Amino acid sequence: MRYDSxxxxxxxxxxxxxxxxxxxxxxxxxxxxxxxxxxxGSVKDRAAWNMTRxxxxxxxxxxxTVVELSSGNTAKALALIAGMHGLPFKSVTNRMKVPEVKxxxxxxxxxxxxxxxxxxxxxxxxxxxPLTRIHRMLSAADSxxxxxxxxxxxxxxxxxxxxxxxxxxxDLDGRAPDHFIACVGTAGSSTGVAAVLRxxxxxxxxxxxxxxxxxxxxxxxxIDEVHEVGxxxxxxxxxxxxxxxxxxxxxxxxxxxxxxxxAGPTGGGAFHxxxxxxxxxxxxxxxxxxxxxxxxxxxxxxxxxxxxLRQRRPELFNQPARPNSLGSLTxxxxxxxxxxxxxxxxxxxxxxxxxxxxxxGPFAYAALHIEGSINIVDELFDELLHGGLPFGPRQPxxxxxxxxxxxxxxxxxxxxxxxxxxxxxAGGIIGWRDAGAPLVRD
Numbered sequence: 211m212r213y214d215s216x217x218x219x220x221x222x223x224x225x226x227x228x229x230x231x232x233x234x235x236x237x238x239x240x241x242x243x244x245x246x247x248x249x250x251g252s253v254k255d256r257a258a259w260n261m262t263r264x265x266x267x268x269x270x271x272x273x274x275t276v277v278e279l280s281s282g283n284t285a286k287a288l289a290l291i292a293g294m295h296g297l298p299f300k301s302v303t304n305r306m307k308v309p310e311v312k313x314x315x316x317x318x319x320x321x322x323x324x325x326x327x328x329x330x331x332x333x334x335x336x337x338x339x340p341l342t343r344i345h346r347m348l349s350a351a352d353s354x355x356x357x358x359x360x361x362x363x364x365x366x367x368x369x370x371x372x373x374x375x376x377x378x379x380x381d382l383d384g385r386a387p388d389h390f391i392a393c394v395g396t397a398g399s400s401t402g403v404a405a406v407l408r409x410x411x412x413x414x415x416x417x418x419x420x421x422x423x424x425x426x427x428x429x430x431x432x433i434d435e436v437h438e439v440g441x442x443x444x445x446x447x448x449x450x451x452x453x454x455x456x457x458x459x460x461x462x463x464x465x466x467x468x469x470x471x472x473a474g475p476t477g478g479g480a481f482h483x484x485x486x487x488x489x490x491x492x493x494x495x496x497x498x499x500x501x502x503x504x505x506x507x508x509x510x511x512x513x514x515x516x517x518x519l520r521q522r523r524p525e526l527f528n529q530p531a532r533p534n535s536l537g538s539l540t541x542x543x544x545x546x547x548x549x550x551x552x553x554x555x556x557x558x559x560x561x562x563x564x565x566x567x568x569x570x571g572p573f574a575y576a577a578l579h580i581e582g583s584i585n586i587v588d589e590l591f592d593e594l595l596h597g598g599l600p601f602g603p604r605q606p607x608x609x610x611x612x613x614x615x616x617x618x619x620x621x622x623x624x625x626x627x628x629x630x631x632x633x634x635x636a637g638g639i640i641g642w643r644d645a646g647a648p649l650v651r652d
Contacts, residue, residue, distance in 0.1 A: 215294075216249050216294070217249075217259050217294075219248075219249045220249060221256055222377060223243060223245055223248060223377070225241050225242070225243055225244070225377070225378060225381040226242050226244055226469075227239055228240045228241065228469060229468075232464065232468045233485060233488075234485075235488055235489065236492055236495075237495040237497075237501055237502060238388075238389070238491065238492050238495075238501070238502045238504055239501060239504070240484060240504045241381075241382075241387070241503065241506075242465075242469075242471065242477075242481070242505075242507075242508050243374065243505055244471070245399075245510070246472065246477065246508050246509065246510050246511045250283075250286060251511050252286070252510035253283070253374075253399055253509045253510065254282070254283035254510075255287045257287075257360060257365070257398050257399075258284055258287035258288045260365045260366070260368055260369035260372075260373075261358040261359070261365045261366060261369075262276065262291055262356065262358060265356055266295050266297075269356040270297060275298045275299070275355050275356070276291070276292040276297050276298070276299045276356045277299070277301075277302060277357050278299075278300075278301060278302070278359075279359075279360070280303065281301055281303035281308075281311060281312070281315075282311055282429060283509070284358075284360050285299075285301040285315055286311070286314060286315060286318065288358060289315060289318040289319060289320040290318060293318065293319055297356070298319075299319070299320045299321070300320065300321045300323060300355075301322045301323070303323075308518055310515065310516065310517055324573055360398065361441065362440035362441065366398035366402075366441060367398050367405075369398065370399045371402040371406055374399060374402065374403050375405065378505055379407070379410055382505075385410070385411070386410035386414050387407065387505045388413075388414065388503055388504060389484075389487075389503070389504035389505070390416050390504070390505050390506075391419065391484040391487065391488075391504065391505070392404070392416070392418060393430045393479055393509065394418045394420050395431055395476075395509075396441055397436065397446070399507060401443065403507075404416045404447075415448050416447050416448050417447065417449055417450075417484070418436075418446070419451055419479060419483040420433045420453075422452045422453065422454040422615075423452075423615035424615040424618070424619050425455040426455065427475050427476065427479055428515060430453070432613075432615075433450065433452065434612075434613050449487075451483055451487065453479040453483050455522060456522075457478075457479065457482045458475045458476070458478045458482060459475060459478060459519065459522065460478070461479060461481040461482030462474065462475050462477060462478025462479075462512065464481065465477060465508065472511050472513070473510075474509065474511055474514065475512075475518065476509040477507070477509055477510070480507055480508070481506060483506075488504055522537060532596050534595045534598070535623075536592070536619050539626070543626045546622060547619070547621045547622035547625060547634060548621060548625070548631075549614065549633065549635070549636040550608070550633050551636045552641060553645075555633075556647060559608065564606035564607055565584070565601065565605055565607045566580050566582060566583035566610065567586050567591070567607060567609050568580065568583045568585045568586070568611075568639070569609060569611040569617055569620070570585070571587055572585060572587060574612075576651065577651055578643070578649040578650070578651050579650060580642065580647075580650075581648065581649075581650045595627070598627070599624070599628065603628050603630050604631075606632075607631070607633070608633050609621050610634075610635040610638055610639055611635075611638050611639070612638045612639055612640055613637065613638040613640055614634055614635055614636050614637045614638035615638075617634040617635060621633055621634040
């Protein structure tokens with residue numbers, strides 16, 4: 211095949227059947243849509259090109275800067291597209307969580323601007339959130355920016371209505387699959403593909419996968435975060451299910467080692483969630499039932515996540531397991547964790563003055579935090595714990611994160627390590643804010 215431009219190679223990715231010897235499914239053929247084979251390496255290539263293609267001529271004439279609130283694959287694709295057209299690209303984010311992605315964006319010539327945000331995801335309903343204010347400024351007319359606006363742009367969804375969805379139907383000989391399993395990030399691919407598949411067959415079951423609240427999986431949002439995304443519509447999905455980081459990594463390893471697919475953690479999460487759901491369906495099908503088909507998306511490649519994997523699974527790199535890690539927690543450890551609601555926490559702070567540790571990113575902390583709290587970002591706190599208790603075992607400690615899930619796990623770990631009184635703020639900083647409790651800013 212010969213192309214005039216690398217953007218002509220976006221889309222038309224393979225649909226590959228996963229060997230039933232790997233899946234264990236007797237009545238369901240499971241297919242992987244290999245979006246990792248897009249030229250820039252991910253499913254986001256489609257949205258990035260669709261959101262810029264028609265606007266680029268005018269943007270070039272004005273000398274605009276292409277900008278997106280992204281620190282991941284969308285930013286990578288947009289940086290490349292902008293550079294091809296002689297335009298600068300700026301990534302605006304409130305937290306860079308994968309170092310390799312940040313390094314790659316800098317290599318591509320991107321400018322990275324980290325700005326305050328109260329949560330880890332843009333919350334358009336929170337008009338006081340600095341990240342939300344920036345979002346509105348970028349979207350204003352004559353701003354000097356070509357803001358692709360992936361969280362709200364219908365062009366994000368359209369990329370999959372005109373491309374990904376029809377390709378799946380075509381490669382299944384004109385039929386929609388019986389089941390479509392999709393991880394939910396901006397919700398563009400899951401929304402667009404689901405619309406196409408249901409237009410062919412309204413009975414298609416759509417399973418949305420979100421990250422467990424206590425975990426971070428690149429490219430997958432938690433259930434709280436997806437409700438903050440403008441494109442997300444819960445009616446798109448027949449069911450929403452969660453996957454953990456460990457499950458995503460396990461699924462990724464199977465795709466890599468058994469299927470020859472260099473999938474990243476998002477694809478691994480999709481594969482794990484698909485198998486977990488489909489095995490239950492498969493067990494209920496009679497031997498005489500017609501065969502069913504199911505499709506999941508392998509969103510991107512593994513190479514950008516080696517640091518993420520090394521931190522969580524050092525044994526994969528012939529390194530010793532790290533002591534005092536969240537991954538070592540048992541159900542008994544988690545049951546022993548202590549959480550306190552906002553009212554109890556405020557009373558405890560007033561009476562006993564515990565050390566309040568805010569585990570969010572520095573920009574979110576700077577925007578608003580509990581007065582008197584200290585900021586130790588969760589990645590750094592994780593490193594401190596590997597060396598033992600970071601403060602005296604008798605020092606009362608209240609841990610706070612965005613929604614109270616990760617802080618509860620850290621409270622459990624501290625308790626197991628011998629700390630006498632470590633508690634988690636139930637509902638996190640968002641719960642504190644929603645309860646009307648006071649917050650201060652730097």
